[in-house]
Amino acid sequence: MKIVAVTACPTGIAHTYMAAARLEKIAKNFGHEIKVETQGAMGIENRLTENDIRQAHIAIFAVDIEVEERERFNGVKVIQVPLQEALKNPENIFSKLQH
C-alpha cells in the first residue's frame, strides 16, 4: 500500500533522519511504497505534497514532538508512535498495518 510518514524529534539533527531511513528501508521489505517527511532542525524536508497525502492509504507519525502543519493530514488515517519505535521495532509498526 501507499504510505506517507513524518519523523520528528526534539533536537532534529540525528534521530529524525535515522528514523526516516529505517522506515524507508523496512517499508520496502514489506513491499509498501513510502515517502517520509522529516521535520528536523532544518525545518520540513522532503515535504509531503497534497497529492502524496491524498493518495496515501495511511500516515505514520513517528514523532516525539508536535507534528507541524498537522491539518494537512485531515481525512487520512494516522498511526502515531514514539520515534524510538521506528528506530527499534519498525517491523512492529508495519505488521500492525496488515490487519
Next chain:
Amino acid sequence: MIELLKSLRQHLLTGVSFAIPFIACGGILIAAAIAFAPMTPTGPDFTQAPRLRLVLDIGTAALTLMLPVLAGYISYSVAGKPGLLPGFLGGYLSGQVKAGFLGAMLAGLVAGYVVQGLKKVPVSKYLRPIMPILVIPIVSGAFIGVLMIKVLGVPIALLMQNVSRGLVSMSTGNNIVLALILGAMIAFDMGGPVNKTAFFFGAAMIREGNYQIMGACAAAICTPPLGMGLATLIRKRLWSNEEREAGLAAIAMGLIGITEGAIPFAASDPIRVIPSIVIGSAVASAIAMAAQVGDHAPHGGPIVLPVVDHRVAYVLAILAGTVLTASLVVLLKTRNNKVAARKTEAA
C-alpha cells in the same frame, strides 16, 4: 517576477497573522490605560494610578514583542525552523534601532532568504548535523545583527536627526505645508522612525509654547487605524474575517490615538494601504493646522479632546482624514480586485 512577489506577499502575511494578536493585545491594553488615566499637558498621567500603569506596562511589553514575532514568522515562512532565530533577532534589533515595523518586515525577509541560502551550501555528511544547530544560527544571526545595527540603524539615526533639524527650520515657514509633511510622516510607518520623528517634533514644540504643531500631529495620529477600521465596515467583502476583526480593534486603538492599529493592514498590503493612510493623515493634519487646532498634550486621537483648542475643527479634521483614508483604500482594493478578476478571466 510575479511569482516572486506573490511568495513575498505570502511570507509577509504569515508574519502578520502571527503578529496580529500582539498588536491587538498591546494596542488595546495601552489604549485602555491611557483612556482611563487623566490627560495632562505632559501626556497621560500615571503617577496616581499604579493599576493603570501596570496595564500600560503589560501592553507595552506585548507591543514590543510584536516586532520580533512579525520578523520571526516572516523568516519562518521563508526558511522554516532555522529561519526563526535570525528573524526574531532582526525584529528585536529593528525595535532597538527604532526601525519600526518596516524594518522588522525587511529583517524577516532578509533573514529568511539568508537561511535559505545557507541551507543550500553543500557540506559533508559529517558536518551536516551541526549546520542547523550551530553554523546556520550563528552565521545568519551575526549577518542580520550587523545589517540591522550598522547598515540600517546608523543611517536611520542620522536621518531622524537631519529631518528633525529640517522640521525646525520649516516651522517658521508655511504652516500648511509643514502640517501636510508631518501628517504624511505620522502615517508612513505607524510608530516607526519617520512617525517618531514627526511626533517628537510636535511634542518638543509644546514645550516651546507652540501647540498647533502637536494639534496637527494629533489629528494625523488617529486617522490610519480609524480609516482602515471604517473601510472594513463599509466594504465587508473586501476583507478576510481576520482583517474585519483587526478592523474593530483598529477603531478602538484609533480613538485612543494608537497609530499602530493600522499595521496589520499596512503589512499585508503596503502598496495600497500606506498611500491611503498617508494622504488621509496629511489632509487631517492640514485641516487641523488651517483651523489653528492646538493640542496641549504629547498624544493624539479623540482621547486628547479635553486638552485641545478649537475642538469642533479637531473633530472635523479627524473625520475628514478618516473618511478620505477609508474611501481611498476601498477604491484601490476594489480596482485591484477587478483587475485580478479580469486577468483570471483572460487566462
